[in-house]
Amino acid sequence: GIGFSPAGDLSAAWYDKILEERKVKKAWMREIHKAGGWELGMLLTRIEMRYRRGILNELEVAYGTEKGARWFDDPYVAIRHLGEMWGFGVGYPPEYDALPDATYRGWMRLALPDGDSNRTRWATDPLWEVVQRVPFAQGLPKPLKRAKEAKPDxxxxxxxxxxxxxxxxxxxxxxxxxxxxxxxxxxxxxxxxxxxxxxxGRNFAEDVRERARMAGKKLPYKAPLEFRQRGRPRKQRLDESAS
Structure with a gap:
């Protein structure tokens, strides 16, 4: 697996979930994976965001709660904000570009290298948009932001x-x-x-859009990525093989 900022208050880990389950003998988890579409032999990678109290203390929720309310200490309240916490870690997909300005655009992301020395201008990999769309709740998430926020003048x-x-x-x-x-x-x-x-080979308009996206500003709607459906090969019938 790969670890990101392992000693920080906010960290992440990417690892082979099937291999991890073999090591700790959690074969029963495979039935849960199958319910989600996983099949034996498929690669299953887990992307795990880890929040410590230091980063949670800096987060505030536009949820009618005041700063310092420590909503994360109540599991019944915290579970309502899984989508917001996920979006804070990995960002939101393009169709959420109309979210309020306070929305944070992600602590980490997978980008497509284009030769620019400034990696913040690299386009987001379409596969990462799939990660951003993990459904934790219905509707648009409520914006999460860190209490320490710099506003350019x-x-x-x-x-x-x-x-x-x-x-x-x-x-x-x-x-x-x-x-x-x-x-x-x-x-x-x-x-x-x-x-x-x-x-x-740069485009000023696209650079402005990406900078606005990273800053959490509203953007024109962008159609989500569509994947081509692959059908399984049709099994040959006995009468067809006989003929």
């Missing part, structure tokens, strides 16, 4: 962008031939970024 971002444009104009030396201006520098920057996107 748009005014501060604009000030930083202006400072970067000033530095960019200085490095280009455009001020030597004519007085620099923000529209002039932004146009030059736009042309350079367009060339960079074309060379890297």
């Amino acid at each position: 748009l005014d501060q971002i604009d000030a930083e962008i202006r400072g970067m444009l000033v530095t960019r104009a200085m490095l280009r030396g455009s001020y030597l031939t004519a007085p620099s201006s923000i529209p002039q520098e932004m146009q030059a920057c736009q042309e350079r970024i367009a060339e960079w996107d074309a060379a890297k």
Whole structure:
């Protein structure tokens, strides 16, 4: 198996469930797996999220409870939030993009490498969306978020962008031939970024969508992944074989 952050307050483990059951002699679990569609010989991987009290103390639920209510100490209340806790760990599939802004988008995910050095911009693997759709409850989950939340200031971002444009104009030396201006520098920057996107095969709109998804913002609906149904081979009848 594979462990992720084993010493942390929030950790995860991926492992071969059938092998684990053989080691601890839990063969009776196979009947439960069969009820879920598992068949003998199939690979069965368990993805397990593990929450310790440290991370639970930082979570608050938009459920009419106040911060510090310690809802997780009551098993009858905590069991109602299995879907939210699962979504906090693995994220939510694309069809949940309309969830409130407070929704957290997942502590871990499986992504598709595309050569970008910033892995947060990698697209989510469609197989991971299947993991995200594990049904714990009906309807949309109620948002879970950590109490410590940073909210970027748009005014501060604009000030930083202006400072970067000033530095960019200085490095280009455009001020030597004519007085620099923000529209002039932004146009030059736009042309350079367009060339960079074309060379890297990037799409600005998709990058914005992914960044918004990671931040828990509302997004346009995206159709879920559909898997082709594979039928079992038809058994040959005796009369057909005789002919």
